[in-house]
Amino acid sequence: MISPIVSVSRAGPPPGTPSLVDALEGGAVLMFPDLDFPLSRFEERFVERPFADGKAKNVNIRGPEATLRGAAGTPEEQEALRQVLIRYRRFAETLLAEHLPAYAGKVSFAGTSYRPFEVDQRKLSWRRDDTRLHVDAFPSNPIGEKRILRIFRNINPNGQPRHWRVGEDFPSMAQKFLPRLPGYSPLSARILALLKITKARRSEYDHLMLHLHDALKQDMAYQETAPQADVHFSPGQTWVTFSDLVMHGAMGGQYMLEQTAYLAVADQARPERSPQRLLAQALGRPLR
Ligand SMILES: [Fe+2]
Numbered sequence: 001m002i003s004p005i006v007s008v009s010r011a012g013p014p015p016g017t018p019s020l021v022d023a024l025e026g027g028a029v030l031m032f033p034d035l036d037f038p039l040s041r042f043e044e045r046f047v048e049r050p051f052a053d054g055k056a057k058n059v060n061i062r063g064p065e066a067t068l069r070g071a072a073g074t075p076e077e078q079e080a081l082r083q084v085l086i087r088y089r090r091f092a093e094t095l096l097a098e099h100l101p102a103y104a105g106k107v108s109f110a111g112t113s114y115r116p117f118e119v120d121q122r123k124l125s126w127r128r129d130d131t132r133l134h135v136d137a138f139p140s141n142p143i144g145e146k147r148i149l150r151i152f153r154n155i156n157p158n159g160q161p162r163h164w165r166v167g168e169d170f171p172s173m174a175q176k177f178l179p180r181l182p183g184y185s186p187l188s189a190r191i192l193a194l195l196k197i198t199k200a201r202r203s204e205y206d207h208l209m210l211h212l213h214d215a216l217k218q219d220m221a222y223q224e225t226a227p228q229a230d231v232h233f234s235p236g237q238t239w240v241t242f243s244d245l246v247m248h249g250a251m252g253g254q255y256m257l258e259q260t261a262y263l264a265v266a267d268q269a270r271p272e273r274s275p276q277r278l279l280a281q282a283l284g285r286p287l288r
């Protein structure tokens with residue numbers, strides 16, 4: 001099954017839609033077509049040209065101080081961009097509070113990013129090439145028992161859509177790729193943590209997700225022939241998905257805002273639908 005896109009307008013989701021939490025945990029992308037996030041006249045410059053130092057892929061704020069990293073512009077412009085990102089974080093918090101109240105108080109908000117570059121024009125190694133279908137995994141930042149929930153918004157001023165591909169459901173993908181992945185070594189996980197290559201001990205789950213991410217991106221036959229669908233998110237649309245569960249690739253588009261949030265597996269409505277439990281189920285044993 002290909003990941004469905006569930007449109008949730010102000011009037012509410014289409015009749016017969018299961019609860020939004022149910023749809024989201026089942027691998028849907030929730031798309032909100034008509035939420036407001038206006039930019040002021042001053043802020044419009046941020047969608048006219050990239051305000052980025054070009055060293056990193058994105059500009060972001062992190063932590064309670066919301067320190068801005070990777071930005072370009074005058075001090076006044078950088079402070080204004082930082083305020084846009086702080087406002088976007090609040091927008092994402094409000095969206096979750098209103099539409100996914102079951103997660104209230106359980107979600108923790110991590111980085112907020114401004115993505116000003118055209119997807120297509122960046123020449124990246126296959127591992128960093130996000131046009132290839134993948135599930136998200138963070139090499140240096142073990143996720144363990146957390147889920148990655150992301151809130152995206154297309155802020156392109158010229159009508160250019162954000163073009164994604166979405167792929168097949170996680171269990172079908174895992175069934176094809178799990179047998180190819182190298183076994184997990186608790187010893188090398190400890191060494192990586194001791195050498196501070198990872199910020200915490202890499203769990204078996206993190207090990208599997210990193211190797212899945214790489215195996216998926218390297219398999220060009222899979223990339224071309226696996227079940228998939230194109231999705232175009234118009235400017236002004238906001239979409240929410242578990243990016244560790246939903247196979248996706250970003251094919252095109254410029255100017256986007258993104259909020260990353262974490263949710264503990266145990267705080268899901270149905271923890272058995274997490275990639276953590278789905279992988280354990282596919283292996284027939286708990287993960288180490
Ligand atoms: Fe991704």
